[in-house]
Amino acid sequence: MPKKAASKKRERDPEGTRQALIDATVRLMLQQGFAGTSVDMICKEAGMTKGGFFHHFESKEALGKAAVEWWGQMGASFYNAAWQNTAIGALERLHQMLDIMSGFTMRKDENCVCMVGMMSQELASTNPVMQAACAKELQSWNDQVALMLAEAKKQLKPATNFDPKAVAWFLNSLWQGSMLVGKAVDSQAMIRANLKLARTFVDSLFDK
Amino acid sequence: MPKKAASKKRERDPEGTRQALIDATVRLMLQQGFAGTSVDMICKEAGMTKGGFFHHFESKEALGKAAVEWWGQMGASFYNAAWQNTAIGALERLHQMLDIMSGFTMRKDENCVCMVGMMSQELASTNPVMQAACAKELQSWNDQVALMLAEAKKQLKPATNFDPKAVAWFLNSLWQGSMLVGKAVDSQAMIRANLKLARTFVDSLFDK
DNA sequence: TGTTACATACCGACCGGTTTGTATGCCAAA
DNA sequence: TTTGGCATACAAACCGGTCGGTATGTAACA
Numbered sequence: 001m002p003k004k005a006a007s008k009k010r011e012r013d014p015e016g017t018r019q020a021l022i023d024a025t026v027r028l029m030l031q032q033g034f035a036g037t038s039v040d041m042i043c044k045e046a047g048m049t050k051g052g053f054f055h056h057f058e059s060k061e062a063l064g065k066a067a068v069e070w071w072g073q074m075g076a077s078f079y080n081a082a083w084q085n086t087a088i089g090a091l092e093r094l095h096q097m098l099d100i101m102s103g104f105t106m107r108k109d110e111n112c113v114c115m116v117g118m119m120s121q122e123l124a125s126t127n128p129v130m131q132a133a134c135a136k137e138l139q140s141w142n143d144q145v146a147l148m149l150a151e152a153k154k155q156l157k158p159a160t161n162f163d164p165k166a167v168a169w170f171l172n173s174l175w176q177g178s179m180l181v182g183k184a185v186d187s188q189a190m191i192r193a194n195l196k197l198a199r200t201f202v203d204s205l206f207d208k
Numbered sequence: 209m210p211k212k213a214a215s216k217k218r219e220r221d222p223e224g225t226r227q228a229l230i231d232a233t234v235r236l237m238l239q240q241g242f243a244g245t246s247v248d249m250i251c252k253e254a255g256m257t258k259g260g261f262f263h264h265f266e267s268k269e270a271l272g273k274a275a276v277e278w279w280g281q282m283g284a285s286f287y288n289a290a291w292q293n294t295a296i297g298a299l300e301r302l303h304q305m306l307d308i309m310s311g312f313t314m315r316k317d318e319n320c321v322c323m324v325g326m327m328s329q330e331l332a333s334t335n336p337v338m339q340a341a342c343a344k345e346l347q348s349w350n351d352q353v354a355l356m357l358a359e360a361k362k363q364l365k366p367a368t369n370f371d372p373k374a375v376a377w378f379l380n381s382l383w384q385g386s387m388l389v390g391k392a393v394d395s396q397a398m399i400r401a402n403l404k405l406a407r408t409f410v411d412s413l414f415d416k
Numbered sequence: 417t418g419t420t421a422c423a424t425a426c427c428g429a430c431c432g433g434t435t436t437g438t439a440t441g442c443c444a445a446a
Numbered sequence: 447t448t449t450g451g452c453a454t455a456c457a458a459a460c461c462g463g464t465c466g467g468t469a470t471g472t473a474a475c476a
Contacts, residue, residue, distance in 0.1 A: 031333050031334060032333075032334055033241070033243060033329075033330045033331075035241060035243035035244045036243045036330070036334070111333065113333075116392075117329065117385075117388055118329055118330075120388055120389070120391060120392035121241075121325065121326055121329040121330065121388050121391070122241045122244070122326070122329065122330055123241075124391045124392045125239050125240075125319065125321075125391055126239060126240055126244070131392060131394075134392045135392050135393045135394070138389060138392055138393060139393070163401075166398075166401045166402075166405065167405065169389065169398050169401065169402060170382070170401075170402050170405045170406075172385070172389055173382055173385035173386040173388070173389045173390075173398075173402050174378070174381055174382045174385055175385065176384075176385035176388050176389055177325075177380070177381035177382055177383065177384035177385025177386065177388065178381040178385065180325055180328055180329050180381070180384050180385065180388065181328070181346060181377065181380055181381045181384055182381075183328060183329070183332045183333055184324075184328035184332045184339060184342045184343050184346055185343050185346060185347065186339075186343070190374075190377050190381075193371075193374045193377065193378075194374075194377060194378050194381050197374065197375065197378045198378075201409055201412075204409075204412055
């Protein structure tokens with residue numbers, strides 16, 4: 001969403017340059033992590049020089065934060081197809097979300113990995129700024145899922161009482177862990193199998 | 209286990225020095241990750257100099273591999289209390305394992321984190337040596353859990369048929385993801401809640 | 417037992433290259 | 447003519463790893 005209407009053809013496109021830097025960061029850090037990715041590499045990947053980079057971001061950390069936030073928005077825009085689907089019941093929405101997640105494992109030449117999970121694992125215990133940024137994204141994902149679970153509880157008979165937020169954290173953790181383990185054992189099929197089991201777990205929360 | 213009886217007092221202790229380097233590595237990398245931890249820092253932490261370090265390990269990567277392997281042995285020695293407990297049934301052994309995992313969240317001044325998970329997340333996609341080392345540890349954990357699940361299947365009536373290995377990967381992923389998310393949102397209680405839900409999930413695989 | 421010969425454990429200076437970040441200046445758009 | 451976007455050049459610290467040297471232990475042999 002550009003702040004000014006891009007009516008004229010712009011030769012200079014600071015907003016685009018900034019986004020190009022974020023895109024390059026995501027691409028590289030998803031492969032190599034934060035510390036393993038240098039500002040020089042990011043600049044090269046984005047077709048930019050260091051001076052230009054530091055014009056847009058005051059530090060590497062600030063860029064990392066921006067990249068995590070962008071990843072969160074990006075993700076939400078995918079998940080919204082399920083989250084906002086008021087045409088179907090809450091449990092079906094959860095199913096649809098799991099299908100979307102499964103879809104992430106199907107892309108050719110692109111592994112199913114998460115920027116938030118990677119930055120959390122690497123930086124959460126030493127970098128408060130990045131930790132807060134990651135926690136925020138995980139929180140908001142969780143809130144959405146908990147919302148659906150709470151709604152499903154109203155629409156259906158829960159088999160036993162359960163805490164929507166706790167179950168959401170369960171699914172959140174499973175998802176992050178699946179991507180982590182999937183990368184190590186190099187199996188996207190395992191991630192899909194996990195999501196299938198997650199579906200039966202969610203179903204088992206409700207009667208019938 | 210020294211090769212020769214240590215009857216005399218030894219001033220030099222290469223085995224101990226090597227282990228001290230591994231210990232220091234685990235301590236530091238658990239906080240800062242692989243790339244975020246320099247060889248100099250490790251040497252300082254272990255009270256050793258760089259020259260000495262490279263006498264014991266040919267590279268930083270070799271040390272990382274050794275640290276991951278040591279972590280795997282360390283973990284197995286904890287889990288064995290459950291894995292090898294032939295006095296109880298397989299499902300009870302699974303319960304006991306989940307309790308052990310829960311215990312990891314209770315330690316003061318020590319977060320519940322995993323060396324294997326951290327190295328996987330950071331290095332699996334760029335460093336084949338570390339990826340293989342991590343995959344091996346995750347595999348062997350999984351094999352042990354799958355074994356218990358298969359045995360439980362024989363001892364009890366499964367509610368529905370399930371694949372022990374797939375369920376083991378599910379639990380493995382949940383466990384890794386719980387530690388990851390727990391670090392980001394700074395909540396060991398959430399990890400414990402996840403493990404409790406894992407227990408009900410495992411129980412739901414069997415009738416009654 | 418004393419001596420010689422050698423292997424092992426360890427030290428710390430040093431190397432080339434890379435790191436994040438800065439200082440400065442050019443050039444096009446407003 | 448001013449301002450903002452970007453490039454060039456540079457700084458100072460730090461990186462993994464090497465190297466020459468020393469201290470310590472062991473084995474063979476006289």
